[in-house]
Amino acid sequence: LGIQKEIDPDLIVPNKELSLRDGAITGWPTDDKAGYYWQLLKATAEHFVIPLNVPVGELSSQQMRILLYGSGEESVTVTYHNREGHSRNYGTRYEGVIPNLWRRYNESTSDYVREKLEEFMVDRPCRACGGTRLQPVARAVDISGQTIVDAVRRPVVGTLEWTQCLEDDERTPLTPRQQMIAKPILKEIRERLTFMINVGLDYLTLNRTAGTLSGGEAQRIRLATQIGSQLMGVLYVLDEPSIGLHQRDNARLIQTLQGMRDLGNTVLVVEHDEETMRAADWLIDLGPGAGKHGGELVAEGTPAQVAKNRNSLTGAYLSGRKSIAVPKKRRPGNGEWLEIIGAAENNLKDLDIRIPLGKFVCITGVSGSGKSSFLVEILSKRLNQHFYGSKAQPGKHREIRGLEHLDKVIEIDQSPIGRTPRSNPATYTNLFNQIRDLFSNLPESKLRGYQPGRFSFNVKGGRCEACQGQGQNRIEMQFLPDIYVPCDICKGARYNRETLQVLYKGLNIAEVLDQTVDEALEFFANFPPIRRKLQTMADVGLGYIHLGQPAPTMSGGEAQRVKLSRELSKIATGRTLYILDEPSVGLHAHDVSKLIIALNKLVDKGNTVVIIEHNLDIIKVADHIIDMGPEGGDRGGEIVAQGSPEEVVRVAGSYTGEFLRPLLNGQAQGVATD
Numbered sequence: 001l002g003i004q005k006e007i008d009p010d011l012i013v014p015n016k017e018l019s020l021r022d023g024a025i026t027g028w029p030t031d032d033k034a035g036y037y038w039q040l041l042k043a044t045a046e047h048f049v050i051p052l053n054v055p056v057g058e059l060s061s062q063q064m065r066i067l068l069y070g071s072g073e074e075s076v077t078v079t080y081h082n083r084e085g086h087s088r089n090y091g092t093r094y095e096g097v098i099p100n101l102w103r104r105y106n107e108s109t110s111d112y113v114r115e116k117l118e119e120f121m122v123d124r125p126c127r128a129c130g131g132t133r134l135q136p137v138a139r140a141v142d143i144s145g146q147t148i149v150d151a152v153r154r155p156v157v158g159t160l161e162w163t164q165c166l167e168d169d170e171r172t173p174l175t176p177r178q179q180m181i182a183k184p185i186l187k188e189i190r191e192r193l194t195f196m197i198n199v200g201l202d203y204l205t206l207n208r209t210a211g212t213l214s215g216g217e218a219q220r221i222r223l224a225t226q227i228g229s230q231l232m233g234v235l236y237v238l239d240e241p242s243i244g245l246h247q248r249d250n251a252r253l254i255q256t257l258q259g260m261r262d263l264g265n266t267v268l269v270v271e272h273d274e275e276t277m278r279a280a281d282w283l284i285d286l287g288p289g290a291g292k293h294g295g296e297l298v299a300e301g302t303p304a305q306v307a308k309n310r311n312s313l314t315g316a317y318l319s320g321r322k323s324i325a326v327p328k329k330r331r332p333g334n335g336e337w338l339e340i341i342g343a344a345e346n347n348l349k350d351l352d353i354r355i356p357l358g359k360f361v362c363i364t365g366v367s368g369s370g371k372s373s374f375l376v377e378i379l380s381k382r383l384n385q386h387f388y389g390s391k392a393q394p395g396k397h398r399e400i401r402g403l404e405h406l407d408k409v410i411e412i413d414q415s416p417i418g419r420t421p422r423s424n425p426a427t428y429t430n431l432f433n434q435i436r437d438l439f440s441n442l443p444e445s446k447l448r449g450y451q452p453g454r455f456s457f458n459v460k461g462g463r464c465e466a467c468q469g470q471g472q473n474r475i476e477m478q479f480l481p482d483i484y485v486p487c488d489i490c491k492g493a494r495y496n497r498e499t500l501q502v503l504y505k506g507l508n509i510a511e512v513l514d515q516t517v518d519e520a521l522e523f524f525a526n527f528p529p530i531r532r533k534l535q536t537m538a539d540v541g542l543g544y545i546h547l548g549q550p551a552p553t554m555s556g557g558e559a560q561r562v563k564l565s566r567e568l569s570k571i572a573t574g575r576t577l578y579i580l581d582e583p584s585v586g587l588h589a590h591d592v593s594k595l596i597i598a599l600n601k602l603v604d605k606g607n608t609v610v611i612i613e614h615n616l617d618i619i620k621v622a623d624h625i626i627d628m629g630p631e632g633g634d635r636g637g638e639i640v641a642q643g644s645p646e647e648v649v650r651v652a653g654s655y656t657g658e659f660l661r662p663l664l665n666g667q668a669q670g671v672a673t674d
Contacts, residue, residue: 002133003123007098009068011120011391016057020045024056025067027097027120036080043078044071044094070096119391144173152206155368155633159206160193195224198256199241200249203368203632214244217367220253227256232264242273243585246366246614247659254279272588277318278303285314291516291544317589324593324617326664330644331603331623334358338402338577338608345395346373347637353626357405357577360603361610362622364656365640368632371612372581379610380579383409406608407575412563414556414585421470421550422458426513429566431533431547432456438527439509444502454499455509462499464490513548520547536565539601541594557586564598574606584615592617619656620645620663627656 011026018024020041023031030038045052048071050063059067071094081087095103105117125131132139132149139147143166151159163186165171167179174182196202199220210218219241226236241257242250254276257267261281269276277283283306285299299305299312306312307319316322338355348370355361363371377395384390386400387408417428426432436455439445445454454462457469467473467487471494475483486492493500493510500508505523507515515523517537524530537543540561545554554562560583567578583599584592596618599609603623613619625648627641641651649657649664 002126002129002131004126005118005121006124007101007120008122008393009064009098011122011393012068012097012101013056013064014389014391017055019053019055020050020067021052025097027101039080040076040078040092040094041067044076047071047076047094066094066096068096068098070094070099122393155203155205156193156196157202158634160190160197163189163193192224192228195227195256196221198227198252199224200245200253200367203366203636205633217244219243223256227260230263234265236260236265236267238267238269240271240273240586241269242271242276244367244582244614246364246655247275247616248366248655250275272586274318274589277314283314285309285312287313289544290541293544313590314588322590324589324596324621326620326645331359333623334405334606336402336405338400338405340374340379340397340400342398343374343378343395344397345377346370347634348373348378348396349637351637351639353639355608355610355626356624357402357608358574358603358606359608359623360599360621361608361624361626362619363610363612363626363628364614364619365628365636366630366632366655369628369630369636370638371628373637374628375579375610375612376581380409380411383577405575406577407573409577409579410567411579412560412567412583413581414560414583416551416554416556417559417562418551421472421552423551424513424548425517425537425542425545425554425562426547428551428562429533429537429569431530434527434530434533435509435512435547438530439502439504442502442504448498448502450499450502455495455502457494462495464494464496466490467494469494510548514546516544516546518543533565533569536568537562539568539594540565540598541591555586557591561595561598564595564602568598568601572602572605572607576602576607578602578607578609580609580611582612582614584613584618589617596621616660616663620660625656627651627654629653629655 013024014026015024020030025041028037028041029035030041042052044050044066048063048066050059050067056064073093075091076094077089077091079087079089101117101120105114108114108117126133129135129139134149139149141147146162151162154162166174166182167186167190169179172179196204201217201220201224204213204217213221219238223238223241226234238257241253245253250273257269257276258279261267269280271277280303283300283303284297285306287294287296287298288311299309299315301309303318306315309315313322333356336357338357340351340353340355343351343353347368351374353374363375365371373395378397379394379400381390381392381394382397382400383403383406384392385394386403387406417423417425424432426435433452436452439455440450440452450462453459457463457471459469463469464471464487466489470487471490471492472484472486473488475485477483487494490496495508495510500510502508504512507523512520512523517534521531521534521538521543524534537545542558542561542565545558551559560580578599580599583595587595592615599611600621603609611618619625622645625642625645626639627648629636629638629640630653641648641654641657645660645664648654649661651657
């Protein structure tokens with residue numbers, strides 16, 4: 001694997017200003033002064049003359065070594081006092097915090113215990129292979145001083161340049177005989193690397209592990225593999241291949257897809273990217289709305305034909321009948337700044353980055369330019385560490401200034417709002433609590449003595465016990481995936497018969513949860529607290545989803561907007577920093593317009609929104625842009641341009657500014673013609 005887990009002493013003792021008595025060691029439960037661990041630690045400290053009331057940062061390295069790694073063969077006398085007041089003395093070797101945690105980790109069969117102990121661990125390069133994952137013999141083979149380790153550490157474009165050097169008669173270190181042997185191999189390598197470059201992956205290093213790739217990167221790697229196969233008569237189905245791609249790289253991806261078509265294949269793409277739609281031979285537009293309002297064929301034909309179709313929402317945006325307007329003025333912000341000094345994670349070049357607070361800030365740049373290294377690895381992890389005590393270590397940087405201007409950080413991503421059918425929009429937004437309170441206060445409920453818990457499908461009492469409130473039962477299919485069928489007893493309602501007999505406006509609790517947000521808005525018109533939360537969900541374009549829709553059935557975009565609606569329904573402090581990574585992924589232009597409205601509402605309350613984005617419709621409405629690059633990988637990691645969109649488009653070296661300029665000048669793209 002090239003890595004191994006190690007317990008990090010800094011995670012065991014994160015705050016060096018605390019004393020042992022104040023709980024400096026977080027790896028042990030020493031808060032309980034009557035507990036075993038504290039009494040053992042106290043006895044060890046007395047034996048080795050380690051002060052309990054002095055900040056651990058002032059202890060000597062030898063004292064810290066004993067605390068963390070143990071007393072060796074030397075025995076310690078412990079006087080143990082139990083909770084009944086009895087005491088006894090016994091001698092023992094002090095194991096040390098780190099060996100103790102390792103032993104418990106290796107001996108435990110509980111996933112929960114191992115997961116908790118992993119909070120004190122970090123992944124470090126293997127000491128034997130240095131992270132290369134190869135034996136010494138494999139690492140020793142070289143071509144003119146370059147080993148296979150050196151070759152795969154380069155980005156794709158760098159490896160291509162190296163192979164071209166090997167093929168060049170004037171520059172190659174190979175003998176004529178070696179050149180003859182290497183020629184077909186180098187040709188195959190060159191073609192595969194070129195395929196990766198053509199799908200926008202030139203910045204990736206060849207030793208990147210699959211788990212670190214984004215969904216879009218993984219899909220484009222599979223696409224590059226298919227290009228190399230030169231198959232004909234194949235139907236290729238791709239789901240948003242443009243995810244994570246800058247507009248500069250989009251043209252190469254489109255050319256690649258057209259090349260696959262020209263070989264005699266059919267390429268079927270689910271896509272929201274305007275450039276890709278305009279380059280298609282045929283568009284199939286489904287709708288007209290989402291959820292139960294969709295599922296129909298609205299329009300089909302060439303891009304020009306769909307653009308002319310008055311029933312097509314997609315056509316309206318293609319033709320320019322609908323568009324997202326550029327704001328007339330940018331927000332001034334609140335005058336405060338968040339400053340990240342010395343950002344040097346991955347390819348970042350020791351940057352000092354300033355984020356204006358009280359603004360809508362967009363981080364842009366080509367793929368691999370360092371956007372995620374900055375926002376996700378450094379800023380997000382550092383703020384989570386500061387506000388919530390997160391043990392995740394932030395990326396390399398020297399310091400962050402301006403934290404006093406914030407009171408919390410919230411990440412709104414596209415991860416599910418829950419992993420099981422028990423989670424749904426009503427439970428996630430706390431709307432379900434208010435609905436249960438309403439039902440428990442009905443005369444019929446009071447007569448029967450029903451409390452709010454009676455109307456929960458997560459606890460015994462009111463739920464259907466045959467399916468334990470899930471509304472469905474799992475059938476194991478041995479060597480096939482499990483299937484789920486509606487519960488025979490409750491027919492999917494989740495509740496038992498008695499609970500369903502309590503009605504409000506003629507509907508029981510299950511029927512209320514089966515309503516869409518739009519239907520519930522009318523149903524709960526006389527209940528302002530419930531209506532307010534429903535309205536925020538409708539405002540972000542979720543009027544079509546059901547209140548009780550199981551979380552696993554929701555798309556990433558829907559989950560993200562549910563999270564947004566919950567934030568919008570809260571009372572604003574005006575000091576919150578919201579972080580979003582490509583929130584437009586999976587969204588139609590019409591949904592993007594609703595997303596922009598929601599993000600603007602957060603900023604209008606005095607908060608700061610910082611997002612990574614490639615969608616020009618979102619970038620053009622930002623108050624402040626930080627454009628990174630100029631390229632990806634080693635050739636990136638710098639700030640190319642920053643300021644308002646109007647300022648960024650004036651910077652000559654900015655790819656983002658180049659593509660943004662026509663939008664700010666009011667130049668719409670021409671619609672393809674027949």
